[in-house]
Amino acid sequence: TPISHYLHYEATSHVLTGDKCVLNFKPCGMFGKELHKVEGYIQDKNKKKHCVIYGKWTECMWSVDPQAYEAHKKSEKKGDKKQKNVSHSGSENDEADNMPEVQETVSVVPGSTLLWRIDSRPAHSSRMYNFTTFAMSLNELEPGMEAMLAPTDCRFRPDIRAMENGNIDEASKEKERLEEKQRAARKERAKNDEDWSTRWFRLSTNPHTGNQDWIYNGDYFNRNYKDLPDIY
Template sequence: MEAEPWILPEQDELSMTLHNSAVTMNSEEEFYDAETGLESGDDLSDVSFKDALVNDCKDSSNAIRPQDNGVWERRKTLPAPMISRSDYSVWGILKKCVGMDLSKITMPIVFNEPLSFLQRMSEYMQHTHLIHKACTLSDSIDRMQVVAAFAVSSVASQLDRTGKPFNPLLGETYELTREDEGYRFITEQVSHHPPISAFHAQSLKQEFEFHGSIHPKLKFWGKSVEAEPKGTMTLELLKHKEAYTWTNPFCCVHNIIMGKLWIEQYGTVEIENHHTGDRCVLNFKPCGLFGKELHKVEGHIQDKSKKKRRVLYGKWTECMYSVDPKMYEASKNKGDAKIKTQQQCAGEETEGGPEVQETVAVIPGSALLWRIAPRPPDSEQMYNFTRFTMTLNELEPGMERLLAPTDCRLRPDIRAMENGDLDTAHVEKDRLEEKQRVGRKERSNAEEEWLTRWFQLGSNHHTGAQDWLYKGKYFDRNYTNCPNIY
């Protein structure tokens, strides 16, 4: 059975599901290779979702139509609100698991959110505009500080997320193409035990590549759950021939037994520019005894001669700033930093959402690197999703015939939960789990190994460490050898 999260009956807030962590799957869960649903003669390599959208809108009177300018209007809410968790208690299970890896714990599906962990990984791309910005800058230190802001922003959507994503099935995939943001993204569940998810994003204009793999581990310590990040992020700015690598911070969810749940990210994140030797060290600060350091991030950028060039500060929940080291030290001595409400960043949506309110004391002379966009007004009722997240499981008209048959959007348990049908979601989840157990036994009896489709194990060209690397050709849309996992 798939592992689930843990929430007390009186509590409605638990962000157990993080970009850098997910509850692991039971070792019995695997799938066998099978035939795809596509006809062998189909050639979809030159077909786009946009083409399918136009054709389906012409052919079906019930199809959702695009905007007048031909651009697909993505949804701004989910089909059904978040399912109540108030009638469920999990302490009876968790009290026996102190100090254990939570990969074998089975919890009710009600504590999930209607997304696969693969879809959660695509939330790294929510602030892709920062990568585009870094590509335009001529100075390596300027590029590094924007890349650092991107690394911090990638965990921002975790705030107040109360459910865990569905554990990906072995061979499951997710693709995301955003022509408006200039990239496409593909991820695959490449290993079941241990659970490993690999991803690869690339610019549509050959400006950057962003890739990595995630192997999450969670432990329960009685009053808190700690997520240990495993896996390296690699961002390549192709024009500048630069590669940046880093790992994600630790995350801890507190007050599991009683009280209001809250999250802290902590630990040191080091970002290295393998071309120039520049390095950024970010300290995600622990909360501290009186909570004064909660959510704070501070660090600095140094060049290859180890000279400190910029100081970075802010909160991973709000914003990041950059300032000259001398001004930082002077301000620290004088205490003249002030908290002030900033104007919205260009390009960020504000319609229907609250104004941005910062709690960061801004040092005079600082430059704003990034600010989080406000969430939609009904976000609390929608699993605390951001505007970006609301769209991740959406099926555009005509999309089904172009997606790989392993894509998350085709998972019946996730689709049923998104529609508010918890009973069907539970039945489908059980069916899929049993199917993968059967597949694992069949492969074991036949002494066959699982073969990944889109990624292969290799060596990271920049760190030399073992990593899962994209093999390419997913977007040729030849799904002949895709497994039948649903």
């Protein structure tokens, strides 16, 4: 579905340099011309732009000198077709979703540095909801990992394990059981006038931004998993 509005994202290095990365996710438009397109820049604490970042979040991202980028944009507006790719149509991007090979449609500015490029999807991804190799591995539970993970880790969820093993009926039953268990736990806390508290994060003031934030308390990797709630 075409996106009629854009997303704006900012990330600032508060601790080291004060540099800020600003990214704008472009609206798709009526004919998909701007589909998946991202443009932005990195600036220092004095608001001087050091590089431009551009590309597509479904394909690749590049960085280049701001002056080179602006010159390239002007040449595109003047109709310099040599700098353009053959196609930017939304239909070809849709077809690429069903193919394991990456089909890049980003017009690369001369002098750019490649920051990131998506890996080709595995040949059997169509049988795995078109997941990437990384997405397929997110819930993997390798032998020996049980001793390293907290018992509340989502990789231990019985409904997920059943689904990944292809047992859909068992997965559905386990999901319903977990939901009922969560409701019962909430009722018990309300009955005893108890608030839910997080184990490894606390809501506090971020010392770098001055805003309310979830601050990591540093205890997770001590692997001390005693007294954790039985959520599964």
